[in-house]
Amino acid sequence: MFSLASRRLVNAATNNSRFFSSTAVMGKKVAVLGAAGGIGQPLSLLLKLSPNVSELSCYDIVGTPGVAADLSHIPTASSVTGNLPAAGSWPPSHNTGIEAALTGASVVVIPAGVPRKPGMTRDDLFNTNAGIVKGLVEACADFCPDAVLAIISNPVNSTVPIAAEVLKKKGVYNPKKLCGVTTLDVCRANTFVAASMGKDPKDVNVTVIGGHAGITILPLFSQVPGFSPSDEDREALTVRTQFGGDEVVKAKAGAGSATLSMAYAGYLFTEEVLRAMNGADDVVQCAFVESSLTDAPFFSSPCKFGPDGVTEVMGFGEISAYEQKWMDQMLPDLKKQIQKGIDFANQ
Numbered sequence: 001m002f003s004l005a006s007r008r009l010v011n012a013a014t015n016n017s018r019f020f021s022s023t024a025v026m027g028k029k030v031a032v033l034g035a036a037g038g039i040g041q042p043l044s045l046l047l048k049l050s051p052n053v054s055e056l057s058c059y060d061i062v063g064t065p066g067v068a069a070d071l072s073h074i075p076t077a078s079s080v081t082g083n084l085p086a087a088g089s090w091p092p093s094h095n096t097g098i099e100a101a102l103t104g105a106s107v108v109v110i111p112a113g114v115p116r117k118p119g120m121t122r123d124d125l126f127n128t129n130a131g132i133v134k135g136l137v138e139a140c141a142d143f144c145p146d147a148v149l150a151i152i153s154n155p156v157n158s159t160v161p162i163a164a165e166v167l168k169k170k171g172v173y174n175p176k177k178l179c180g181v182t183t184l185d186v187c188r189a190n191t192f193v194a195a196s197m198g199k200d201p202k203d204v205n206v207t208v209i210g211g212h213a214g215i216t217i218l219p220l221f222s223q224v225p226g227f228s229p230s231d232e233d234r235e236a237l238t239v240r241t242q243f244g245g246d247e248v249v250k251a252k253a254g255a256g257s258a259t260l261s262m263a264y265a266g267y268l269f270t271e272e273v274l275r276a277m278n279g280a281d282d283v284v285q286c287a288f289v290e291s292s293l294t295d296a297p298f299f300s301s302p303c304k305f306g307p308d309g310v311t312e313v314m315g316f317g318e319i320s321a322y323e324q325k326w327m328d329q330m331l332p333d334l335k336k337q338i339q340k341g342i343d344f345a346n347q
């Protein structure tokens with residue numbers, strides 16, 4: 001079931017007739033917070049092309065009127081608005097502000113916040129991004145308490161627990177509707193393994209579990225049918241998946257982190273959430289959610305999605321002794337990063 005869903009994800013981006021469909025059947029309002037940024041702009045572009053989106057709401061502290069005006073010339077059935085915190089919006093007749101941006105949204109995707117520079121860990125972003133995510137999630141609680149929230153802002157291992165605490169304080173926490181987006185880790189693992197196996201990536205589906213930072217990212221290569229790498233290759237692929245973000249940060253040399261691949265991953269994740277909201281009963285994808293699979297209170301694993309978000313946090317099956325070693329190493333770090341988020345929200 002998971003591999004079928006994964007194949008659909010890839011097909012969604014390669015099937016032009018679906019991509020450029022002009023019929024927005026049961027389309028939903030989707031808000032992107034941080035929509036003028038490196039991820040936000042290409043993510044908004046991809047969502048403007050989605051037949052599952054009827055209204056695209058772009059919100060940022062700068063630049064969204066221009067982003068929205070630009071996107072609005074694309075001939076798809078969805079409408080688009082550009083929203084700023086105070087004065088200025090696109091179209092000019094539209095009420096601006098976060099209330100207008102969020103009201104009626106079914107899904108809110110949050111890539112707002114600063115990215116890494118070489119030499120930084122994702123945790124080094126905490127001091128800036130924790131407050132940004134807290135403020136935005138407070139607004140979500142006020143103006144779209146029933147929306148599914150998809151958190152991209154790093155450090156995801158801490159920003160998702162912050163969001164949970166904020167929603168609890170506001171009395172609207174629904175664990176089925178709060179997800180950290182770890183889809184980029186799955187994309188990377190699929191890409192790297194497909195290259196190593198000489199396969200088309202659409203025929204590969206790696207389950208990636210844990211969190212979204214360094215060794216907390218654990219690709220389960222032992223579960224890939226027909227894949228039996230040497231110990232050396234398995235180690236290299238595991239570490240490359242764990243540190244794929246660093247590879248991009250280094251190559252961008254101070255100009256930020258992954259934006260284009262993340263926009264693609266964020267689009268895939270959102271499309272699948274929307275497809276499930278519209279009644280598809282085969283949607284399974286990895287997400288960082290409240291979980292009792294391990295003793296970390298949040299954990300990424302395959303999740304089944306339905307009309308109201310996550311309907312089942314699925315197990316991750318048998319893992320190899322090699323993977324268990326990584327799991328044992330990861331859990332203390334992951335729990336610490338989760339607790340840091342919880343403490344921040346409650347200070």
Ligand SMILES: NC(=O)c1ccc[n+]([C@@H]2O[C@H](COP(=O)([O-])OP(=O)(O)OC[C@H]3O[C@@H](n4cnc5c(N)ncnc54)[C@H](O)[C@@H]3O)[C@@H](O)[C@H]2O)c1
Pocket residue numbers: 033034035036037038039040059060061062111112113114115116125129132135136151152153154155156181182183184185212256257258259262
């Ligand atoms: N989850 C993942 O897999 C993943 C992958 C890549 C990047 N990221 C993270 O995504 C975040 C964004 O990365 P980017 O490259 O797009 O950065 P960016 O700096 O290009 O864009 C961030 C945008 O957020 C906006 N912003 C800042 N504060 C805001 C607020 N209070 N309200 C609304 N918007 C606000 C900025 O104006 C900017 O346009 C970073 O934290 C990065 O680490 C996560």
Ligand SMILES: O=C(O)C[C@H](O)C(=O)O
Pocket residue numbers: 115116122154184244245246248249257258
């Ligand atoms: O590496 C980063 O800082 C951005 C993102 O989390 C990624 O995995 O690319």
